């Protein structure tokens with residue numbers, strides 16, 4: 001029987017692959033059979049070694065996605081090193097926290113440039129290749145703050161609400177051309193991104209108490225959704241933002 005989740009023979013770009021959710025997604029995609037271009041500003045040596053230990057190919061592609069200057073090179077280098085491009089996981093992202101009344105332009109621009117602008121232009125560069133080959137899967141990493149307002153993170157909320165909107169827009173343009181664009185909205189996942197919240201005893205307890213699953217998510221909790229949306233099992237899913245949040249949004 002054919003395995004509809006099989007990613008054998010596929011090549012995936014994962015941005016921000018050195019740690020956290022990006023590393024976990026890279027390993028899950030590799031377990032499903034994909035070869036991995038581990039893209040980021042910090043070399044993802046550990047991720048590459050773990051993917052290779054799974055018997056898949058993996059290459060580091062260095063790129064600082066605080067500007068869109070490297071996006072075309074990321075696509076070209078991936079195709080050059082791994083022989084193709086079938087899946088893009090737009091995961092790299094940052095967060096800046098301050099009261100809105102004090103929020104700086106620098107913290108606005110930094111977050112929007114990485115989380116929203118680079119996400120769109122990398123999707124564009126990868127999308128051009130996928131449209132030409134008539135197939136491809138793009139999975140953007142959104143957030144609960146694609147649905148909710150959050151607090152003290154205005155540029156992050158704007159960026160992730162924007163990512164949800166762009167996911168739907170790109171799906172509208174590319175769905176009939178064989179390219180699926182979807183997103184995953186992780187809940188509260190224990191990574192560097194949420195270190196400040198985890199360290200704040202009160203916030204940590206309040207968050208945990210509100211999660212129906214009764215615990216923070218692990219980065220590995222996101223991997224299955226990424227495999228699903230990257231696979232032929234998701235061929236008729238377009239423009240969806242899939243929450244993987246322990247039930248947070250259901251509450």
Ligand SMILES: NC(=O)c1ccc[n+]([C@@H]2O[C@H](COP(=O)([O-])OP(=O)(O)OC[C@H]3O[C@@H](n4cnc5c(N)ncnc54)[C@H](OP(=O)(O)O)[C@@H]3O)[C@@H](O)[C@H]2O)c1
Nearest residue numbers: 016020021041042064065066092093143188189191192193
């Ligand atoms: N953790 C959560 O609860 C949560 C919830 C919802 C959404 N998310 C989203 O999930 C994604 C991954 O976050 P995470 O939780 O795994 O946090 P993380 O551990 O901080 O990982 C963020 C990744 O993005 C990379 N990155 C940041 N700026 C970059 C740049 N300019 N160029 C290239 N790579 C860059 C980081 O590389 P460096 O190591 O070099 O900084 C790192 O690999 C982000 O988009 C985040 O917004 C996280």
